[in-house]
Amino acid sequence: MRPALLIIEDELLLGAELSRHYQDGSWEVEWAKDLQQARNILLESEFNPLVILSDMSLPDGNALDLMEEIKGKHAHAEWLLLTGYGSVPDSVRALRLGAYDFLEKPCELDHLDLVVSSASRSASAHRRLQYQTQQQHQKYSPKALVGRSPATQRVRNLLTRLTQSHFSTLILGGETGTGKGLVARILHYSGTRAQQGPMIELNCAALPRDLLESELFGHEMGSFTGAKSRHFGFLEQANGGTLFLDEIGEMPLDLQAKLLKALEDRRVRRLGGNKEITIDVQILAASNRNLEQMSKEGGFRSDLYHRLNVFQLTLPPLRETKEDLEDLVPLFISEFSAEASKQIKTIPERVWAQLRNHDWPGNIRELRNVIERCVLFSEGEVLSDQYLQLPIKESQPVHKPSYSLNHIDQICLPLDGSMALEDMDRHIIEVAFKRNNYNIAATARALKSTRETLRYRIQKYNIRSADELV
Known part of the structure; x- marks a missing residue:
């Protein structure tokens, strides 16, 4: 999209020359011959100029009055003011209102091009900053x-x-x-x-x-x-x-x-x-x-x-506000599911029971990490409790795992940060593959995964069977 430029100039020859020059220079140009026409363009039309190039004195008033009038009512634009005669009060007022530059006529086109280009970059940067601030405000x-x-x-x-x-x-x-x-x-x-x-x-x-x-x-x-x-x-x-x-x-x-x-x-x-x-x-x-x-x-x-x-x-602390789990857990699942391209839609009651029974000494940060781990390792649309790895209190009913790795109860993983999530994933697949005698179908059933997904992971981690190692 071409940058937009508004020219406010009552001299017909100069206005036509500037308009033609900047249209040839890949600008989208509107030309207003007085303040009222400029006011209509800025406040009532969809034209949104990055730079406003204006004569100071116009038939129906001073450009500084329009500049002051529209301040805060229009997207940020840099003003370049042209005048055939300069006055100290007008210069001071222009700078106070935030004018980018104050130029005297006649002005060489080459010099004017440099100033317009610089003003355009300044206005673009200012608008990006405003947009980022608005986004942060919403977030x-x-x-x-x-x-x-x-x-x-x-x-x-x-x-x-x-x-x-x-x-x-x-x-x-x-x-x-x-x-x-x-x-x-x-x-x-x-x-x-x-x-x-x-x-x-x-x-x-x-x-x-x-x-x-x-x-x-x-x-x-x-x-x-x-x-x-x-x-x-x-x-x-x-x-x-x-x-x-x-x-x-x-x-x-x-x-x-x-x-x-x-x-x-x-x-x-x-x-x-x-x-x-x-x-x-x-x-x-x-x-x-x-x-x-x-x-x-x-x-x-x-x-x-x-x-x-x-x-x-x-x-x-989260242990005193466990009602917040009802809002936080779905929020984190949605966030990490989007990042990992998952489609988790169901949270089993046994997962909720463990989450509600835990005291969360690490508070929301701990909860976030637990949910991220579960989402990454869950298959299908159900959040698995296999990787919650929360300490079980005596009063909490123990849910025996519904999965089996060739009748061996479990795989122990360190939670001290010495093993990354990807390393955990590789280790689990490697151990399960070995325990199921390197049978892909049996390993996929034990891990409650599909054979296609398991083959992809085996290739990704370069896991080889005993025969291949010989």
């Missing part, structure tokens, strides 16, 4: 926090109110895996900061002290060994937006003092620098530890805790 609305339990509903209602409020700092509490990262993204992308700046995330537990300081506050070239260029810290990069400090309880005490000063003064100084930079950042601080208790015991600065604690939102 991370308060409804993204899924669950029907009263506790989850209360958190969702609080999120709705917080996204409509202006707050400087907030503490997110809760056990690991309860969704603090998701809540932080909801607060940013559905909040008042989404259109003002980016969201920057920093895990304070993932970096050593010196690197954490450099990433947070930035540094000047030569400020330390290896600082070969200037680096803008995350506090600067998040200016206007949100800085999400995950695991803030792991931040060293001396850096906590430096962060407190930056938050109090709203200014930051890069390492090795002598200039303070003004910042306006919303801080979301998350921790799975009790920061209030840590501040009493000296493990976290009490002054920083009170500075951050404008509002505290604690997420409930």
Whole structure:
């Protein structure tokens, strides 16, 4: 699709020349001879220009008045203003309204082409950013926090109110895996900061002290060994937006003092620098530890805790909100089924019984991983309980597996991360193939798979029978 250009010019010869020139240059061009015609094109037609090339003074008024009138009512476009005489007040007003450039007539076509091309790239980038922000807003609305339990509903209602409020700092509490990262993204992308700046995330537990300081506050070239260029810290990069400090309880005490000063003064100084930079950042601080208790015991600065604690939102663990399984499990099955090209539609009652009986120490993160594993290894439309691998409580009825591998009860797999899912898949097929004397039909029956699927997996993993190994 060709880029669109609106020309607003009352001089007939110049307007015709510009229109013909840019139409030949593969632009889609509309030409308005006065402000009213331009207003109709912008507000009432489907024409959506990337660049607006306009004379400043027109028969029915000043182009700056139209620019101010349509601001916020039309998709972002870059304005290039042409005038036969320049005035300082008009130049200042044009820049204040966001004009891309202010050019005096006559203007060489070659130079004008360069400016129009640059303005087009700027408008395209701005629209892409707006589109991404809108997509994130839709993805991370308060409804993204899924669950029907009263506790989850209360958190969702609080999120709705917080996204409509202006707050400087907030503490997110809760056990690991309860969704603090998701809540932080909801607060940013559905909040008042989404259109003002980016969201920057920093895990304070993932970096050593010196690197954490450099990433947070930035540094000047030569400020330390290896600082070969200037680096803008995350506090600067998040200016206007949100800085999400995950695991803030792991931040060293001396850096906590430096962060407190930056938050109090709203200014930051890069390492090795002598200039303070003004910042306006919303801080979301998350921790799975009790920061209030840590501040009493000296493990976290009490002054920083009170500075951050404008509002505290604690997420409930999954063992206290097991009603949420009714919404979370189908959601995760749908997500992973799409990724793995599966068609899982049924969740047996024995699967539900095990899911409801488990206490989920890893919370939603653990549930997500369990469902992903089951989806990957399930065949057909039924979610298999073969790979749930949840510890069985004494009060839980033991369901004997309905499958058999040549009358041998089970295959043991490590869950300590030492074996990838693909390795588990290969190991299961290899062991079952061997136990069934390398008979594909018997192995397929034992694994409740089809022979075609099994042959594909055997070829994929290059599994050979005993005769082939000789």
